[in-house]
Amino acid sequence: MKKHRLSIKAKKRLIAVLGTVVVLVLAVVIGGNLYIDSILNKMNQKDAISKEQGGVSEESLSLEERYNVINIALLGADGTENDTSHRTDVMKIISLDFNNDKITISSIQRDNLVYIPGIDDYNNFNEAYSSGGVESALQTLNYNLDLDITRYVLFDFNSVPKIVDLLGGVSLSLSAAEAGQIGLSGGGVYTLNGKQALEYSRIRNLDSDYGRMNRQNQVILAIVDQFKSRSPFELLDIVNQVMPYIETNVSNSEIKRFAMNLLSFDLGNITQLQFPENGYEDIEATVPIGNTSIHYILKDFQGNVAMLHEHIYGVKNYQVSDRLDASIKRMRELYLPY
Known part of the structure; x- marks a missing residue:
C-alpha cells in the first residue's frame, strides 16, 4: 500500500x-x-482558619482525610463579620461527601445550651457569633459536636430576597396557618417572591424553633431546585449579583473544585437532620440564664452527637470525645443540680 x-x-x-x-x-x-x-472576588473573602484556630480536637483532626467529607458551616445573621452584635439564628452544616457523591445538611438548634470556648462559659449556640465572630462560632460547633469545621459561608439575611427574586421565586407548600402569617389566604402550593420567602423562613409564633428550622430548610431546597433548572450562563449571572452579600473563607480554587465535583452528585437527594433529632422531645429542661429562659438542656446530648456523626460520616455507635463528655457532665452539674 x-x-x-x-x-x-x-x-x-x-x-x-x-x-x-x-x-x-x-x-x-x-x-x-x-x-x-x-x-x-466580589465576595467578602476572608483568610483561612486553621484547625487550631477552629478549636478542632485531637480526636477530630483526621475526620476530613478519613472519610473524604468536607464540612462547611452556613451561618445566617442580620449582621456581618464587622458587626458581630447580631446572633446567627441560622446555623447549618453543609457536608460534601466525595466518597458517596452526596450532600447532607445538619440544622443546629440555636437555643441548645453549650460550652462556648471564647467566653469560657455556657450559653446558647447562637451566642457564640455575637461573642467573638465566625471564629468563635466555629470553635463552638467543633467543641460541642466533635467536628472539624474550618470553612464557612456567612450570609446577610438581606441576600435571601435578592436570590429568590433573581430566580423568579420559589415554589413551596404552605399550611393555612403559614400562609396567613405572610399575608396569603389558605394552604396550598405557592410561588413565593423574595420578601415572602424570607418572612416564611422567619415565622416564629406558629409552632417551635424546630418548625422554623424546617421552613428554612424548605427555602434552601427550593432555591437548589431552581438552580438546577438554569443554564450555566444564567447561573453565572445570578451568582454575579448575589456575591456581594456573601462572606466566606473558602478559596476560589476550592469553590471551583467543589463545583466540578458536584456535577456528579445527586442534588435531588439531599438528606437532612436537625440537632437534636427529635426536637422538643429531646429536651430535658429549660433553664434561665441572664434575661431570658430559652436555654435547652438535652436529655441525651451524647446520643444526638452520635446521630449527627452517623448522618454526616455514616459512622454507627460513635463515642463522643473525652473533652465533650466532661463538658456535658459539667453543664448538667451546674444547671441541673437536683
Missing part, C-alpha cells in the same frame, strides 16, 4: 493550525477562569 507523506509546507500549515487551536482553547479556559474568579 502506497503511503502518502505530507510535504514540509503542508506540515508547517498543520502545525500552525494545531497551534492556533491550542492557543484558542487555552484562551477560552484561561479567560473563563479569570471571569469566574472576577465573580468570586
Whole structure:
C-alpha cells in the first residue's frame, strides 16, 4: 500500500493550525477562569482558619482525610463579620461527601445550651457569633459536636430576597396557618417572591424553633431546585449579583473544585437532620440564664452527637470525645443540680 507523506509546507500549515487551536482553547479556559474568579472576588473573602484556630480536637483532626467529607458551616445573621452584635439564628452544616457523591445538611438548634470556648462559659449556640465572630462560632460547633469545621459561608439575611427574586421565586407548600402569617389566604402550593420567602423562613409564633428550622430548610431546597433548572450562563449571572452579600473563607480554587465535583452528585437527594433529632422531645429542661429562659438542656446530648456523626460520616455507635463528655457532665452539674 502506497503511503502518502505530507510535504514540509503542508506540515508547517498543520502545525500552525494545531497551534492556533491550542492557543484558542487555552484562551477560552484561561479567560473563563479569570471571569469566574472576577465573580468570586466580589465576595467578602476572608483568610483561612486553621484547625487550631477552629478549636478542632485531637480526636477530630483526621475526620476530613478519613472519610473524604468536607464540612462547611452556613451561618445566617442580620449582621456581618464587622458587626458581630447580631446572633446567627441560622446555623447549618453543609457536608460534601466525595466518597458517596452526596450532600447532607445538619440544622443546629440555636437555643441548645453549650460550652462556648471564647467566653469560657455556657450559653446558647447562637451566642457564640455575637461573642467573638465566625471564629468563635466555629470553635463552638467543633467543641460541642466533635467536628472539624474550618470553612464557612456567612450570609446577610438581606441576600435571601435578592436570590429568590433573581430566580423568579420559589415554589413551596404552605399550611393555612403559614400562609396567613405572610399575608396569603389558605394552604396550598405557592410561588413565593423574595420578601415572602424570607418572612416564611422567619415565622416564629406558629409552632417551635424546630418548625422554623424546617421552613428554612424548605427555602434552601427550593432555591437548589431552581438552580438546577438554569443554564450555566444564567447561573453565572445570578451568582454575579448575589456575591456581594456573601462572606466566606473558602478559596476560589476550592469553590471551583467543589463545583466540578458536584456535577456528579445527586442534588435531588439531599438528606437532612436537625440537632437534636427529635426536637422538643429531646429536651430535658429549660433553664434561665441572664434575661431570658430559652436555654435547652438535652436529655441525651451524647446520643444526638452520635446521630449527627452517623448522618454526616455514616459512622454507627460513635463515642463522643473525652473533652465533650466532661463538658456535658459539667453543664448538667451546674444547671441541673437536683
